[in-house]
Amino acid sequence: MYKIISGLILFILIAAVGLLGIYIVDDGEEAVVLQFGKHHDTVVESGMKWHIPFIQTVWKENTQEVKRMEYGFRTTSEGDSRNLSEYVEVSRESLMITGDENLVSLETVIQFRIFNVEQFFFNVDDQYETIAHAGAAAIRRVVASNDFDGVVTENRGGVEAEIHEHFQEILDKYEIGVQVTTVQLQDVNPPVEVQEAFTKVVGAREEMNALINQAESYANQVIPRARGNAAEAIAQAEGYKAARVAEANGDTALFNELLQSYRLGEEVTRTRMYYEMMEEILPGMEKFIVDSADGNTLNFLPLTGSKKVIEE
């Protein structure tokens, strides 16, 4: 009887201790085991584990999960397939000063991962708060060392890389066991107060392009037109040249031919040509034949049927 009871008690105790000592390390989790508060072991494999209850305590943390820090805005509701995510800007955080003393509104997402659970648990108090402080300091310091234009447009990648590096530097100094995986600048804008002026710049740039385009289309009209005129002028000149040559050839062709026949009989041809000419021109003329010996005009003999009376 005594044995049964004591055995039962012993069994219950052992069972209780056994059951209470069971804990589960999920995939991606790591755990530290403390024995009387002292670091005893670090469990990196997932699965069902056992520790001595009351004497040992277990602290677990996920080392694979990527954790996220938002600076300058907060996600107010996570989006899903139906709804878009909603964000709200935190202007106290987002408004920051750049190296050339301008202001910029910057929204940043930093992702990080715990890579060393021992460091994470043992070295720093209030880890997430510390990470947030360090992140803010890193972001603002890097933005303050860059020009406005660099942050807003030209050098975003460089700024991200700088934040990444500087943030990691701070975290390493704290030996917090956290690794920064990505730094992303989300919205980088000039502050609302001056956005209108920035829109105007965009407008001005558009206008500049429009002016240039107009001028180019003018050039595209002028030059072809000039080329057309040039081609026309040259064509005309070529025509003129050809015509002159042809004319000359034509004009001289007749002479050439006449010359041939003229050489056959010079006197005869001359006379023939002379009379041919006279035949052509005389019919249409008013003609007077005058006796040249005395030069008296009274002897005029009108050769045509003209009724005109010539008087002295």
Place this chain on the structure above:
Amino acid sequence: MSVIDMEKVNPVKKDTLPAVKKIGAIIGIFFVVLIAWFLFTFSVKETDQAVVVRFGEVQKIVISEKTPEVVEQIQQHSRLSGVKIVEGKGLQFKIPFIDTVETYSDRLLTYDTRPRQVTTLDKKRVELDNYAQWIISNPALFRVTMRTEVNANTRLDDMIYSNLNSEIGRTNMTQLISDIDHVEGMLENVITRTNAGLQEYGMEVVDIRIRQTDLPEQNLENIYNRMRTERERVANRYLSEGEEEAQKIRSNADREGRVIEAEAYETAEILRGQGDAEATRIYAEVYNQDPEFYEFFRALQTYREALINDTTIVIPSDSDFAKYLLGNQN
């Protein structure tokens, strides 16, 4: 019947009584051991450090590492010279009721301030928000001088603020905002000086960082105005550059067009000249075969053209033309 029954019962009782007692005793011993365990031992977590106090006096400290600095600090302090330093966390022993155990954090602690206004060398007001990371480097000293983290924060606030302020008083605003190396050096100085003052409190600042430098509201308006005018300047530059570029393109086009046309004119005139020259050459070549006949030929042509209708001609009777007509050949 009843006697027999009693006799039957008795042995059973005699048998069970010691067993119950035994179990009770075991349980009793268990509890005594448990209570003694709690009374005589204490655990120091990896994240903590402990100070054992006996009658108000620090008896021993449990820390993670027995550094020479800590040993020296303890030895030099008049009231702490007898303190025992235990290295390593875990299970420790104490005398119940007499020893009390106080634990302090052994991790990096954050000290955060409210943003406050400081004045730079060039007399500009800047709103500064900084934070610091610090540790309790010597729990014995800390226990004696500070006792609580609240007191420690006040102390940190006083020292960091005054040191930072005097450093910033020697810095121009532009430097403070954008000269990273300068700021880094400045903060190093603040850390060194703060730590010199904090040593006697068993505290040490590991890092001070400026989280935010903001300009007061009225300065913001100035910056906005400057940004606006700067943008206007950029916008105007774009516009005038556009006009300039457009004008360049136009005049270039005009020039090019004119050059094309002029060159064409040149070519055309040359062609015309060639035509004229060629024609002249042909005429000369052909007519030169017999200049005298050409003159005659050309004269006839001219007569044909010029002496057409409505012309009056006077023919002398003795002319060649009329000689046959009037029969007055010589």
